[in-house]
Amino acid sequence: MKKNITQTMPAVLLCAAFVPAFAAANEPVVATGMLSHPEKLSGWEMLFDGTTTEKWRNYKKDAVSDGWKVEEGALVRFGKGAGNIITKEKYKYFELSLEYKISKGGNSGIMFHVTEEFNQPYQSGPEIQVQDNIDGHDPQKAGWLYQMYQPRGGLDATRPVGEWNQVFLRIHPQQCEVSMNGNLYYRFKLGSKDWKTKVANSKFAKWEGFGDAGKGHICLQDHGNLVSYRNIKVRRLSDEGSAPQPITGKLGMKGELAFPNLKWDGWNAIDEAGKVRPLRIMELTFAKGDGNRLFAAAQNGAVFTFENSRDVEKADMILDLRDTVTQWNTRGANEEGLLGLAMHPNFIKNGQFFVYYTHKDDHRSVVSRFVMKDGKVDREAEETILEMPQPFQNHNGGSIEFGPDGYLYIGTGDGGFRNDPEINGQNLSSLLGKVLRIDVDGDNAGRYGIPDDNPFVGVNGARGEVYAFGLRNPWRISFDKSTGRLWAGDVGQELWEEVNVIKKGGNYGWSSREGNFAFGNKEQPNVDVSPVGPVWAYDHLAGKSITGGRVYNSGRIAALKGKYVYADYVTGSVWALTYDAATGKATANEQVIAGGVPILAFGEDQNGEIYYTLANAKEQIFRFSK
Numbered sequence: 001m002k003k004n005i006t007q008t009m010p011a012v013l014l015c016a017a018f019v020p021a022f023a024a025a026n027e028p029v030v031a032t033g034m035l036s037h038p039e040k041l042s043g044w045e046m047l048f049d050g051t052t053t054e055k056w057r058n059y060k061k062d063a064v065s066d067g068w069k070v071e072e073g074a075l076v077r078f079g080k081g082a083g084n085i086i087t088k089e090k091y092k093y094f095e096l097s098l099e100y101k102i103s104k105g106g107n108s109g110i111m112f113h114v115t116e117e118f119n120q121p122y123q124s125g126p127e128i129q130v131q132d133n134i135d136g137h138d139p140q141k142a143g144w145l146y147q148m149y150q151p152r153g154g155l156d157a158t159r160p161v162g163e164w165n166q167v168f169l170r171i172h173p174q175q176c177e178v179s180m181n182g183n184l185y186y187r188f189k190l191g192s193k194d195w196k197t198k199v200a201n202s203k204f205a206k207w208e209g210f211g212d213a214g215k216g217h218i219c220l221q222d223h224g225n226l227v228s229y230r231n232i233k234v235r236r237l238s239d240e241g242s243a244p245q246p247i248t249g250k251l252g253m254k255g256e257l258a259f260p261n262l263k264w265d266g267w268n269a270i271d272e273a274g275k276v277r278p279l280r281i282m283e284l285t286f287a288k289g290d291g292n293r294l295f296a297a298a299q300n301g302a303v304f305t306f307e308n309s310r311d312v313e314k315a316d317m318i319l320d321l322r323d324t325v326t327q328w329n330t331r332g333a334n335e336e337g338l339l340g341l342a343m344h345p346n347f348i349k350n351g352q353f354f355v356y357y358t359h360k361d362d363h364r365s366v367v368s369r370f371v372m373k374d375g376k377v378d379r380e381a382e383e384t385i386l387e388m389p390q391p392f393q394n395h396n397g398g399s400i401e402f403g404p405d406g407y408l409y410i411g412t413g414d415g416g417f418r419n420d421p422e423i424n425g426q427n428l429s430s431l432l433g434k435v436l437r438i439d440v441d442g443d444n445a446g447r448y449g450i451p452d453d454n455p456f457v458g459v460n461g462a463r464g465e466v467y468a469f470g471l472r473n474p475w476r477i478s479f480d481k482s483t484g485r486l487w488a489g490d491v492g493q494e495l496w497e498e499v500n501v502i503k504k505g506g507n508y509g510w511s512s513r514e515g516n517f518a519f520g521n522k523e524q525p526n527v528d529v530s531p532v533g534p535v536w537a538y539d540h541l542a543g544k545s546i547t548g549g550r551v552y553n554s555g556r557i558a559a560l561k562g563k564y565v566y567a568d569y570v571t572g573s574v575w576a577l578t579y580d581a582a583t584g585k586a587t588a589n590e591q592v593i594a595g596g597v598p599i600l601a602f603g604e605d606q607n608g609e610i611y612y613t614l615a616n617a618k619e620q621i622f623r624f625s626k
Contacts, residue, residue: 032073032231033073034049035233038246038538038589039233041248043236044097047218047233048075048232050073050230051070053075055088059084059085067080068082076226076227076228084120086218090215091112091216091217093173093238093241094236095243096112096232096234098167098231099229099230099231101228103132105136106136106223106226108130108222109130111218112125113125113213113215113216114217115213118207123207125211125213125217125219127145130227141156141158143157143158143167143178144185148188150185155185156521157182157185160521164518166182166517168182168494172241174189182517183520237541243539245573246589252626253624254593254625255625256625257621258310258622258623261313262312262620264302265315266317267298279300279620281296281613281620282297282339282613283342284611285342287344287353288343288346290348292307292308292606294603295341296315300327301321301327302317303355308606318376318377319355319377320379324359325338325357325358325359333393335473337357339358340399351373352369353369353371355367355370355400356399356400357398363390365387365398366384367385368384369382385447386447388431391417396416396473397412397474399474399476401479403437407437408440409467412433413471414473414510418493420433423522425472426512428459429462435466435469438450455468467504468505469507470506470507470511472511474488475546477548478549478551481604485501486502487551490510491545492514493519496516497537497540497544498536499536499548499566506532507527507531507532508531512531536589543569544569544571547567547568547599549564550602550603550610557626564578566602573591573595575589575592576589576590576592599613600612600614610624
């Protein structure tokens with residue numbers, strides 16, 4: 001297992017120059033006119049499926065005119081006198097997702113809550129502008145709410161003429177929003193003081209009741225130019241703004257303390273003021289062949305060990321890095337600290353284990369080796385294996401785990417902030433936004449080796465450590481001990497949370513994609529590797545921050561056996577995903593716990609039992625029960 005820098009790759013991968021790379025990212029992972037499995041479960045419907053206009057009609061007419069045609073899965077306004085078309089049904093609270101492709105100098109629009117008492121739909125329904133931003137003839141840019149709302153800072157996330165752009169619109173009782181290619185443009189509230197002020201200052205003020213209908217048709221505007229629309233889908237929301245959960249069934253489980261008597265060395269759950277002092281366990285794992293002992297890493301920098309027994313009373317601290325790691329409860333450091341722990345596959349003989357942490361001096365990410373001997377760890381004998389500068393304080397990733405091949409896998413975030421500003425996700429010369437794979441028993445200046453069969457070894461401009469790329473913030477990665485399959489939960493930005501099965505050389509899309517959709521308009525490093533879609537993706541009405549889980553391999557709860565158990569930190573929902581390896585698709589997603597359990601991380605013991613930890617609780621480690 002030694003480093004080999006002479007291996008070459010097929011020509012398809014030998015390109016890392018910065019050139020526009022939108023073609024692959026624009027092609028839908030889900031077939032045009034189709035809904036993904038989770039979309040179907042969560043209430044989405046096709047308004048245009050690529051074959052028929054049966055759900056549309058012209059404004060104040062009974063059918064769609066001949067100026068609109070269906071061509072190659074798209075609804076195209078191509079001829080004179082096409083006219084504005086509206087949905088046959090009316091919508092109150094809803095979400096709309098569609099893609100458009102505009103012609104050079106072209107102009108169109110998307111309106112909502114359109115009623116038919118006026119001559120034109122724009123006299124009642126607010127309009128999201130659709131146009132060519134370069135040669136268009138209107139000062140309002142694509143994605144703006146015409147004469148009312150626009151993105152701050154001059155953000156323009158649209159792609160060039162001839163490329164597909166995705167518009168997402170949410171009309172919600174509390175807060176509405178518009179995103180362009182996954183970038184949040186603005187939020188607003190219908191009927192608010194701000195809304196009324198903007199209407200009064202617009203040309204729409206002269207039409208009484210503009211934007212006040214509360215319910216109406218969705219409209220695609222004919223502005224006399226060639227424009228195409230596809231993948232038009234809608235989801236009705238309840239009067240409270242909710243939508244169905246993307247689940248196929250309910251398991252009706254609850255959580256219970258896994259080790260009810262456990263006390264942690266050097267830590268008191270309650271401070272002098274009587275407030276909870278969260279320990280925040282980030283990893284719970286075991287060492288192969290090392291009896292019945294568990295190891296736990298706390299975000300504050302402490303590593304513990306204790307017996308895997310229900311009546312265990314004490315967790316002994318074996319390593320204290322609290323004076324070295326960034327403390328998570330300091331300003332901006334919520335995603336920093338001690339983030340990963342992995343026991344060497346031959347720990348029983350060599351005593352080696354590895355940690356991933358954020359260094360307090362400069363916020364760099366550090367992977368280090370320690371050795372446990374006779375139950376003790378020499379703090380001063382730390383061996384730094386790998387260091388990565390971090391441009392921002394969030395999106396550190398941080399989970400590390402040994403694979404069945406004996407190599408160490410490292411999940412890294414894209415460097416942080418928003419929109420991947422340094423374009424690390426698709427950049428093979430960066431270690432950020434990746435899953436890395438290294439040989440800690442090899443050598444690289446005495447630190448690690450790069451496996452010969454890593455997919456980008458020998459590729460010009462690429463780091464040999466990269467195993468897979470295109471990740472935003474993998475939280476977290478884990479191996480299925482039964483199959484050897486590598487899973488990752490990747491935290492999304494505005495719209496989608498992802499569950500990915502990680503494969504060698506895989507491109508998981510970020511930041512040219514989020515979920516199954518195109519993201520942004522930045523030039524990306526063209527590595528000629530088409531994006532791999534997630535095996536499951538849920539939207540931000542179901543949850544807003546995925547906590548990647550583990551495959552349940554214990555026999556204690558038969559209903560979870562062989563399923564990938566994961567959660568959402570914000571909503572506290574927990575699910576169990578059934579995966580069909582033959583098709584590469586998830587076939588079921590069952591609700592384990594409905595909500596209210598903000599899981600920080602999942603752990604696993606020698607028996608395949610899954611545990612979970614909470615961020616701000618007095619008690620630390622839980623397991624599932626009926």
